Amino acid sequence: MEDVIYLDHASTTPTDPEVLEAMLPWFTEGFGNPSTVYSLGLSSARAIARARETVAQIISAEPEEIYFTSGGTESDNWALVGAVDAQSKKGKHIITSSIEHHAVLETAEYLEKHGHEVTKVSVDGGGLVDPEDVRRAIRPDTVLVSIMHANNEVGTIEPIAEIGKITREAGVLFHTDAVQTAGKIPLDVNELGVDMLSMSAHKFYGPKGAGLMYLRKKTRVSPLFHGGGQERGRRAGTHNVPGIVGLAKALELTVGRMADDAARETELRDRLWVGLESSIEAVYLNGHPTPRLANNLNVRLDGIEGESMILMLDMEGICVSSGSACTTGSLEPSHVLLALGIPKENAHGSLRLTLGRSTTIEHVEHFLRVFPPIVNRLREMSPIWCANCACKQRN
Numbered sequence: 371m372e373d374v375i376y377l378d379h380a381s382t383t384p385t386d387p388e389v390l391e392a393m394l395p396w397f398t399e400g401f402g403n404p405s406t407v408y409s410l411g412l413s414s415a416r417a418i419a420r421a422r423e424t425v426a427q428i429i430s431a432e433p434e435e436i437y438f439t440s441g442g443t444e445s446d447n448w449a450l451v452g453a454v455d456a457q458s459k460k461g462k463h464i465i466t467s468s469i470e471h472h473a474v475l476e477t478a479e480y481l482e483k484h485g486h487e488v489t490k491v492s493v494d495g496g497g498l499v500d501p502e503d504v505r506r507a508i509r510p511d512t513v514l515v516s517i518m519h520a521n522n523e524v525g526t527i528e529p530i531a532e533i534g535k536i537t538r539e540a541g542v543l544f545h546t547d548a549v550q551t552a553g554k555i556p557l558d559v560n561e562l563g564v565d566m567l568s569m570s571a572h573k574f575y576g577p578k579g580a581g582l583m584y585l586r587k588k589t590r591v592s593p594l595f596h597g598g599g600q601e602r603g604r605r606a607g608t609h610n611v612p613g614i615v616g617l618a619k620a621l622e623l624t625v626g627r628m629a630d631d632a633a634r635e636t637e638l639r640d641r642l643w644v645g646l647e648s649s650i651e652a653v654y655l656n657g658h659p660t661p662r663l664a665n666n667l668n669v670r671l672d673g674i675e676g677e678s679m680i681l682m683l684d685m686e687g688i689c690v691s692s693g694s695a696c697t698t699g700s701l702e703p704s705h706v707l708l709a710l711g712i713p714k715e716n717a718h719g720s721l722r723l724t725l726g727r728s729t730t731i732e733h734v735e736h737f738l739r740v741f742p743p744i745v746n747r748l749r750e751m752s753p754i755w756c757a758n759c760a761c762k763q764r765n
Contacts, residue, residue, distance in 0.1 A: 375688045375733045379665060379726035380522055380550060385616070386575040392619040393577065396612040404609050405600060414611045421618035428625055429567070430558040431584055437601045438614050441581035442549040444594070445568035446473035446516075448583055448605075449545040452591035453514045453566070454481055457543065461511025462486040467499050467528075468709040469521050471547055475705075478516075491517075495711050496658030497526035505536045512540070518547040519562075520555075523706040523722060524657025525666025527555070534563020543589065549573055553624035554632065554663055565589045569621075571613065575727070576620030580613030632664040635725045638734050639667050642723065645738040650745050656707060656720055670712065670720040673755025674748040679721055682744045688737060691722045715754070 376384075396417060402410030404418055418438070426433045439445045454464060466478055468490045478488045491503040499517055508515070515537050520527045530546050537544035545566035548557060553574030559567055567584040571577055583605075585591060591604070598606035624631075646653050652672040671679075676692030683690055692704070703717035712720075723737075749755040 373687050377690045377723045380724035381691055382572050383575045383726055385577055386620055386623055389576055389616045389620045393612040393616040396615055418609055418614050421614045424618040424622055428621055430560050435585055435587060437583045437585055437605050439581045439583055440579055442568050442570035443473040445581050445583040446547055447477050448594040449566045450477045452594055453543050455592040456590040457513035461513050463509050463512045465489045465507045465515045467491050467517050469493055469497055469706045470518050471522055474516055474547055493709055497521055497524050497710055498658055499528050501529055501532040501536055504533050508540045508542055512542050514543045516545040519551040520663050522550050524668045525663035526658040527661040530562045538563050559584055571617035571620055574620050574624040577613050577616040580610055580617040635665040638725050638729055642667055642734050649742045665725040667723045670716055673752045675718045676720050678748050686740050692720055
Protein backbone atom coordinates (compact mmCIF):
# COMPACT_ATOMS: atom_id res chain seq x y z
CA MET A 371 0.00 0.00 0.00
CA GLU A 372 2.93 2.36 0.52
CA ASP A 373 3.35 2.88 -3.21
CA VAL A 374 -0.37 3.38 -3.88
CA ILE A 375 -1.79 6.86 -4.40
CA TYR A 376 -5.41 6.64 -3.31
CA LEU A 377 -7.71 9.23 -4.93
CA ASP A 378 -11.07 7.53 -4.37
CA HIS A 379 -12.10 8.67 -0.88
CA ALA A 380 -15.73 9.12 -1.96
CA SER A 381 -15.82 5.35 -2.44
CA THR A 382 -14.44 4.48 0.99
CA THR A 383 -11.80 5.61 3.46
CA PRO A 384 -9.26 3.73 5.57
CA THR A 385 -10.26 3.22 9.18
CA ASP A 386 -8.53 5.75 11.42
CA PRO A 387 -6.06 4.02 13.82
CA GLU A 388 -7.71 5.78 16.77
CA VAL A 389 -11.07 4.45 15.63
CA LEU A 390 -9.70 0.92 15.39
CA GLU A 391 -8.20 1.25 18.86
CA ALA A 392 -11.57 2.33 20.26
CA MET A 393 -13.30 -0.63 18.56
CA LEU A 394 -10.93 -3.47 19.47
CA PRO A 395 -12.03 -4.06 23.10
CA TRP A 396 -15.61 -4.60 21.95
CA PHE A 397 -14.55 -7.56 19.80
CA THR A 398 -12.92 -9.35 22.73
CA GLU A 399 -13.48 -8.63 26.44
CA GLY A 400 -16.51 -6.44 25.72
CA PHE A 401 -18.27 -8.95 23.50
CA GLY A 402 -21.54 -9.09 25.47
CA ASN A 403 -24.90 -8.79 23.74
CA PRO A 404 -26.32 -5.36 24.68
CA SER A 405 -29.85 -6.78 24.74
CA THR A 406 -29.06 -8.94 27.79
CA VAL A 407 -29.50 -7.85 31.42
CA TYR A 408 -26.29 -9.13 33.02
CA SER A 409 -23.21 -6.95 33.48
CA LEU A 410 -21.31 -8.05 30.36
CA GLY A 411 -24.26 -7.11 28.17
CA LEU A 412 -24.99 -3.92 30.10
CA SER A 413 -21.43 -2.77 29.47
CA SER A 414 -22.06 -3.06 25.72
CA ALA A 415 -25.39 -1.25 26.10
CA ARG A 416 -23.64 1.63 27.87
CA ALA A 417 -21.10 1.86 25.03
CA ILE A 418 -23.96 2.17 22.53
CA ALA A 419 -25.64 4.83 24.66
CA ARG A 420 -22.40 6.86 24.77
CA ALA A 421 -22.05 6.56 20.97
CA ARG A 422 -25.65 7.68 20.53
CA GLU A 423 -25.05 10.74 22.72
CA THR A 424 -21.85 11.63 20.82
CA VAL A 425 -23.52 11.51 17.42
CA ALA A 426 -26.62 13.35 18.62
CA GLN A 427 -24.56 16.21 20.01
CA ILE A 428 -22.60 16.57 16.77
CA ILE A 429 -25.70 16.88 14.56
CA SER A 430 -27.82 18.83 17.10
CA ALA A 431 -30.25 15.98 17.66
CA GLU A 432 -31.55 14.14 20.72
CA PRO A 433 -29.99 10.75 21.55
CA GLU A 434 -33.35 9.01 21.15
CA GLU A 435 -33.51 10.31 17.57
CA ILE A 436 -30.41 8.30 16.54
CA TYR A 437 -30.93 4.78 15.18
CA PHE A 438 -27.94 2.63 14.27
CA THR A 439 -28.03 0.66 11.01
CA SER A 440 -25.65 -1.29 8.77
CA GLY A 441 -24.87 1.70 6.54
CA GLY A 442 -26.19 4.26 4.11
CA THR A 443 -28.01 1.81 1.86
CA GLU A 444 -30.07 0.38 4.70
CA SER A 445 -30.82 3.84 6.06
CA ASP A 446 -31.94 5.10 2.63
CA ASN A 447 -34.13 2.05 2.11
CA TRP A 448 -35.65 2.42 5.55
CA ALA A 449 -36.36 6.12 5.03
CA LEU A 450 -38.26 5.54 1.82
CA VAL A 451 -40.01 2.22 2.46
CA GLY A 452 -40.68 2.91 6.13
CA ALA A 453 -42.02 6.44 5.65
CA VAL A 454 -44.20 5.53 2.68
CA ASP A 455 -45.66 2.53 4.50
CA ALA A 456 -46.44 4.52 7.63
CA GLN A 457 -48.02 7.37 5.63
CA SER A 458 -50.02 5.18 3.25
CA LYS A 459 -53.37 6.61 4.36
CA LYS A 460 -52.28 10.11 3.34
CA GLY A 461 -51.08 9.17 -0.14
CA LYS A 462 -48.57 7.36 -2.33
CA HIS A 463 -46.60 10.16 -3.96
CA ILE A 464 -42.82 10.50 -3.47
CA ILE A 465 -40.47 13.23 -4.70
CA THR A 466 -36.77 12.69 -5.26
CA SER A 467 -34.15 13.96 -7.71
CA SER A 468 -32.68 12.56 -10.90
CA ILE A 469 -29.15 12.39 -9.42
CA GLU A 470 -29.74 10.41 -6.23
CA HIS A 471 -27.63 7.45 -5.21
CA HIS A 472 -28.93 4.10 -6.45
CA ALA A 473 -29.89 3.23 -2.87
CA VAL A 474 -32.62 5.87 -3.17
CA LEU A 475 -33.45 5.59 -6.87
CA GLU A 476 -33.81 1.81 -6.92
CA THR A 477 -35.88 1.88 -3.74
CA ALA A 478 -38.12 4.47 -5.38
CA GLU A 479 -38.44 2.22 -8.43
CA TYR A 480 -39.36 -0.69 -6.16
CA LEU A 481 -42.09 1.41 -4.57
CA GLU A 482 -43.28 2.51 -7.99
CA LYS A 483 -43.76 -1.13 -8.99
CA HIS A 484 -45.89 -1.57 -5.89
CA GLY A 485 -48.39 1.17 -6.69
CA HIS A 486 -46.65 4.35 -5.61
CA GLU A 487 -45.98 7.37 -7.82
CA VAL A 488 -42.52 8.93 -8.02
CA THR A 489 -41.62 12.41 -9.28
CA LYS A 490 -37.95 13.00 -10.06
CA VAL A 491 -37.09 16.68 -10.11
CA SER A 492 -34.37 17.62 -12.57
CA VAL A 493 -31.11 19.45 -11.90
CA ASP A 494 -29.29 22.23 -13.73
CA GLY A 495 -26.01 21.81 -15.59
CA GLY A 496 -24.08 22.02 -12.31
CA GLY A 497 -26.16 19.36 -10.63
CA LEU A 498 -28.23 21.69 -8.43
CA VAL A 499 -31.84 21.02 -7.53
CA ASP A 500 -34.06 24.12 -7.69
CA PRO A 501 -36.07 24.25 -4.41
CA GLU A 502 -38.95 25.81 -6.36
CA ASP A 503 -39.13 22.67 -8.49
CA VAL A 504 -39.66 20.71 -5.29
CA ARG A 505 -42.38 23.16 -4.19
CA ARG A 506 -44.16 22.79 -7.52
CA ALA A 507 -43.95 19.00 -7.37
CA ILE A 508 -45.60 18.70 -3.95
CA ARG A 509 -49.21 17.50 -4.08
CA PRO A 510 -51.87 16.82 -1.43
CA ASP A 511 -50.95 13.11 -1.59
CA THR A 512 -47.16 13.66 -1.31
CA VAL A 513 -45.83 11.71 1.66
CA LEU A 514 -42.06 12.08 1.30
CA VAL A 515 -39.33 14.20 -0.30
CA SER A 516 -35.83 12.66 -0.49
CA ILE A 517 -33.00 14.85 -1.82
CA MET A 518 -29.33 14.05 -1.20
CA HIS A 519 -27.17 16.56 0.69
CA ALA A 520 -24.26 16.30 -1.76
CA ASN A 521 -23.86 14.19 -4.85
CA ASN A 522 -21.52 11.23 -4.55
CA GLU A 523 -20.20 11.57 -8.12
CA VAL A 524 -19.81 15.27 -8.86
CA GLY A 525 -19.76 16.65 -5.31
CA THR A 526 -22.42 19.33 -5.81
CA ILE A 527 -23.92 20.43 -2.47
CA GLU A 528 -27.70 20.80 -2.61
CA PRO A 529 -29.77 23.61 -0.99
CA ILE A 530 -31.19 21.28 1.65
CA ALA A 531 -32.12 23.99 4.18
CA GLU A 532 -34.20 25.82 1.55
CA ILE A 533 -35.95 22.61 0.57
CA GLY A 534 -36.49 21.82 4.25
CA LYS A 535 -38.42 25.06 4.73
CA ILE A 536 -40.67 24.16 1.81
CA THR A 537 -41.41 20.64 3.04
CA ARG A 538 -42.05 21.91 6.57
CA GLU A 539 -44.59 24.46 5.28
CA ALA A 540 -46.28 21.73 3.24
CA GLY A 541 -46.32 19.23 6.11
CA VAL A 542 -44.38 16.65 4.08
CA LEU A 543 -41.63 14.40 5.50
CA PHE A 544 -38.14 15.25 4.28
CA HIS A 545 -35.20 12.84 4.07
CA THR A 546 -31.65 13.60 3.01
CA ASP A 547 -28.88 11.17 2.16
CA ALA A 548 -25.89 12.76 3.95
CA VAL A 549 -23.51 9.88 3.30
CA GLN A 550 -21.06 12.11 1.40
CA THR A 551 -21.33 15.17 3.66
CA ALA A 552 -20.96 13.65 7.14
CA GLY A 553 -17.56 14.71 8.46
CA LYS A 554 -16.96 17.04 5.50
CA ILE A 555 -19.35 19.92 6.15
CA PRO A 556 -21.33 20.85 9.30
CA LEU A 557 -24.55 18.91 9.84
CA ASP A 558 -27.29 20.45 11.98
CA VAL A 559 -30.57 18.64 11.49
CA ASN A 560 -32.57 21.61 12.76
CA GLU A 561 -30.93 24.11 10.42
CA LEU A 562 -31.36 21.67 7.53
CA GLY A 563 -35.01 21.13 8.40
CA VAL A 564 -34.89 17.37 7.80
CA ASP A 565 -36.99 14.67 9.42
CA MET A 566 -34.62 11.87 8.43
CA LEU A 567 -30.92 11.74 7.59
CA SER A 568 -28.70 8.84 6.47
CA MET A 569 -25.03 8.39 7.28
CA SER A 570 -22.35 5.70 6.74
CA ALA A 571 -19.20 5.35 8.87
CA HIS A 572 -16.81 4.12 6.20
CA LYS A 573 -17.07 7.42 4.33
CA PHE A 574 -15.44 9.32 7.23
CA TYR A 575 -12.63 6.99 8.33
CA GLY A 576 -14.86 4.63 10.29
CA PRO A 577 -15.64 0.93 9.78
CA LYS A 578 -17.68 -0.58 6.98
CA GLY A 579 -21.02 -2.05 7.94
CA ALA A 580 -21.97 0.72 10.38
CA GLY A 581 -24.38 3.56 9.68
CA LEU A 582 -27.22 5.49 11.19
CA MET A 583 -30.55 7.08 10.60
CA TYR A 584 -31.53 10.32 12.28
CA LEU A 585 -35.28 10.15 12.82
CA ARG A 586 -36.97 13.24 14.22
CA LYS A 587 -39.27 12.68 17.19
CA LYS A 588 -42.87 11.78 16.35
CA THR A 589 -41.93 10.92 12.75
CA ARG A 590 -43.99 7.91 11.73
CA VAL A 591 -41.79 5.34 9.99
CA SER A 592 -42.47 1.60 9.86
CA PRO A 593 -39.61 -0.81 10.67
CA LEU A 594 -37.69 -2.23 7.74
CA PHE A 595 -36.41 -5.22 9.74
CA HIS A 596 -38.57 -7.38 12.01
CA GLY A 597 -37.64 -9.91 14.64
CA GLY A 598 -36.44 -8.09 17.76
CA GLY A 599 -36.95 -5.09 19.97
CA GLN A 600 -33.60 -3.42 19.35
CA GLU A 601 -33.40 0.32 18.65
CA ARG A 602 -36.62 0.92 20.54
CA GLY A 603 -38.45 -1.61 18.40
CA ARG A 604 -37.70 0.14 15.14
CA ARG A 605 -34.65 -1.76 13.87
CA ALA A 606 -34.43 -5.45 14.72
CA GLY A 607 -31.09 -7.23 14.90
CA THR A 608 -28.25 -7.65 17.39
CA HIS A 609 -26.27 -4.42 17.66
CA ASN A 610 -22.89 -4.18 15.95
CA VAL A 611 -21.21 -2.81 19.08
CA PRO A 612 -17.67 -2.39 17.66
CA GLY A 613 -19.08 -0.75 14.52
CA ILE A 614 -21.29 1.63 16.49
CA VAL A 615 -18.43 2.61 18.77
CA GLY A 616 -16.23 3.10 15.71
CA LEU A 617 -18.81 5.23 13.92
CA ALA A 618 -19.15 7.63 16.84
CA LYS A 619 -15.39 7.88 17.35
CA ALA A 620 -14.76 8.43 13.63
CA LEU A 621 -17.39 11.16 13.40
CA GLU A 622 -16.04 12.88 16.51
CA LEU A 623 -12.47 12.85 15.18
CA THR A 624 -13.43 13.90 11.66
CA VAL A 625 -15.61 16.81 12.80
CA GLY A 626 -12.75 17.98 15.01
CA ARG A 627 -10.45 18.34 12.02
CA MET A 628 -13.10 19.19 9.41
CA ALA A 629 -12.11 22.81 8.84
CA ASP A 630 -8.40 22.01 8.43
CA ASP A 631 -9.12 19.05 6.15
CA ALA A 632 -11.47 21.13 3.96
CA ALA A 633 -8.95 23.96 3.56
CA ARG A 634 -6.12 21.58 2.65
CA GLU A 635 -8.23 19.48 0.28
CA THR A 636 -9.64 22.54 -1.47
CA GLU A 637 -6.12 23.77 -2.15
CA LEU A 638 -5.04 20.38 -3.49
CA ARG A 639 -8.21 19.97 -5.57
CA ASP A 640 -7.79 23.40 -7.16
CA ARG A 641 -4.11 22.69 -7.84
CA LEU A 642 -5.13 19.46 -9.53
CA TRP A 643 -7.76 21.15 -11.70
CA VAL A 644 -5.43 23.96 -12.79
CA GLY A 645 -2.79 21.38 -13.68
CA LEU A 646 -5.23 19.32 -15.74
CA GLU A 647 -6.59 22.35 -17.58
CA SER A 648 -3.12 23.58 -18.49
CA SER A 649 -1.74 20.24 -19.67
CA ILE A 650 -4.65 18.46 -21.40
CA GLU A 651 -6.86 19.46 -24.31
CA ALA A 652 -10.65 19.23 -24.06
CA VAL A 653 -10.95 18.58 -20.33
CA TYR A 654 -14.10 19.82 -18.61
CA LEU A 655 -15.39 20.09 -15.05
CA ASN A 656 -18.46 18.04 -14.13
CA GLY A 657 -20.71 19.47 -11.44
CA HIS A 658 -20.95 22.89 -9.85
CA PRO A 659 -17.68 24.79 -9.34
CA THR A 660 -18.63 26.41 -6.01
CA PRO A 661 -21.24 24.66 -3.85
CA ARG A 662 -19.05 21.57 -4.07
CA LEU A 663 -17.38 19.21 -1.62
CA ALA A 664 -13.80 20.29 -0.97
CA ASN A 665 -12.31 16.93 -1.87
CA ASN A 666 -14.23 16.24 -5.09
CA LEU A 667 -12.98 16.80 -8.64
CA ASN A 668 -14.98 15.16 -11.42
CA VAL A 669 -13.74 15.76 -14.96
CA ARG A 670 -14.54 14.50 -18.42
CA LEU A 671 -12.20 14.18 -21.36
CA ASP A 672 -13.25 13.97 -24.98
CA GLY A 673 -12.28 10.98 -27.08
CA ILE A 674 -11.57 8.35 -24.39
CA GLU A 675 -13.44 6.18 -21.91
CA GLY A 676 -13.21 6.33 -18.14
CA GLU A 677 -12.55 2.62 -17.70
CA SER A 678 -9.42 2.77 -19.87
CA MET A 679 -8.09 5.69 -17.84
CA ILE A 680 -8.78 3.87 -14.57
CA LEU A 681 -6.95 0.74 -15.68
CA MET A 682 -3.91 2.61 -16.96
CA LEU A 683 -3.72 4.73 -13.81
CA ASP A 684 -3.98 1.57 -11.72
CA MET A 685 -0.89 0.26 -13.52
CA GLU A 686 0.85 3.40 -12.24
CA GLY A 687 -0.32 2.70 -8.68
CA ILE A 688 -3.05 5.38 -8.69
CA CYS A 689 -6.60 4.55 -7.58
CA VAL A 690 -9.45 6.61 -9.06
CA SER A 691 -12.99 5.92 -10.24
CA SER A 692 -15.31 6.96 -13.04
CA GLY A 693 -18.31 7.55 -10.81
CA SER A 694 -20.04 5.81 -7.95
CA ALA A 695 -18.22 2.75 -6.65
CA CYS A 696 -21.57 0.95 -6.64
CA THR A 697 -21.79 1.11 -10.44
CA THR A 698 -18.15 0.49 -11.38
CA GLY A 699 -18.07 -2.09 -14.16
CA SER A 700 -21.35 -0.95 -15.65
CA LEU A 701 -21.30 -0.29 -19.39
CA GLU A 702 -23.98 2.36 -19.01
CA PRO A 703 -22.90 6.00 -18.60
CA SER A 704 -23.50 7.66 -15.25
CA HIS A 705 -27.13 8.64 -14.67
CA VAL A 706 -25.80 11.67 -12.79
CA LEU A 707 -23.83 12.99 -15.75
CA LEU A 708 -26.72 12.36 -18.12
CA ALA A 709 -29.00 14.30 -15.75
CA LEU A 710 -26.54 17.22 -15.97
CA GLY A 711 -27.18 17.30 -19.72
CA ILE A 712 -23.88 15.72 -20.75
CA PRO A 713 -24.23 13.66 -23.97
CA LYS A 714 -23.91 9.91 -23.52
CA GLU A 715 -20.75 9.66 -25.64
CA ASN A 716 -19.03 12.31 -23.53
CA ALA A 717 -20.27 11.01 -20.17
CA HIS A 718 -18.30 7.81 -20.75
CA GLY A 719 -15.04 9.77 -20.59
CA SER A 720 -15.36 10.96 -17.00
CA LEU A 721 -13.06 10.51 -14.04
CA ARG A 722 -13.80 11.12 -10.35
CA LEU A 723 -10.86 12.14 -8.18
CA THR A 724 -11.65 12.40 -4.48
CA LEU A 725 -8.96 13.46 -2.05
CA GLY A 726 -8.47 12.64 1.61
CA ARG A 727 -6.19 12.84 4.61
CA SER A 728 -3.46 10.82 2.95
CA THR A 729 -3.36 13.01 -0.19
CA THR A 730 -0.28 15.21 -0.49
CA ILE A 731 1.05 17.83 -2.89
CA GLU A 732 3.53 15.20 -4.06
CA HIS A 733 0.64 12.88 -4.94
CA VAL A 734 -1.06 15.63 -6.94
CA GLU A 735 2.13 16.52 -8.79
CA HIS A 736 2.83 12.86 -9.53
CA PHE A 737 -0.69 12.45 -10.93
CA LEU A 738 -0.21 15.51 -13.12
CA ARG A 739 3.02 14.04 -14.51
CA VAL A 740 1.58 10.59 -15.15
CA PHE A 741 -1.90 11.36 -16.42
CA PRO A 742 -1.36 13.58 -19.52
CA PRO A 743 0.78 10.95 -21.29
CA ILE A 744 -1.93 8.37 -20.57
CA VAL A 745 -4.55 10.65 -22.11
CA ASN A 746 -2.38 11.23 -25.20
CA ARG A 747 -1.75 7.50 -25.59
CA LEU A 748 -5.45 6.64 -25.34
CA ARG A 749 -6.46 9.41 -27.73
CA GLU A 750 -3.94 8.21 -30.29
CA MET A 751 -5.71 4.83 -30.20
CA SER A 752 -9.21 6.31 -30.15
CA PRO A 753 -11.25 6.25 -33.37
CA ILE A 754 -13.51 8.99 -32.03
CA TRP A 755 -10.82 11.50 -31.03
CA CYS A 756 -10.20 14.40 -33.36
CA ALA A 757 -7.67 16.89 -32.00
CA ASN A 758 -8.64 19.61 -34.45
CA CYS A 759 -12.33 19.30 -33.59
CA ALA A 760 -11.52 19.42 -29.88
CA CYS A 761 -9.46 22.57 -30.37
CA LYS A 762 -12.30 24.21 -32.26
CA GLN A 763 -14.78 23.28 -29.53
CA ARG A 764 -12.55 24.76 -26.90
CA ASN A 765 -12.00 27.99 -28.75
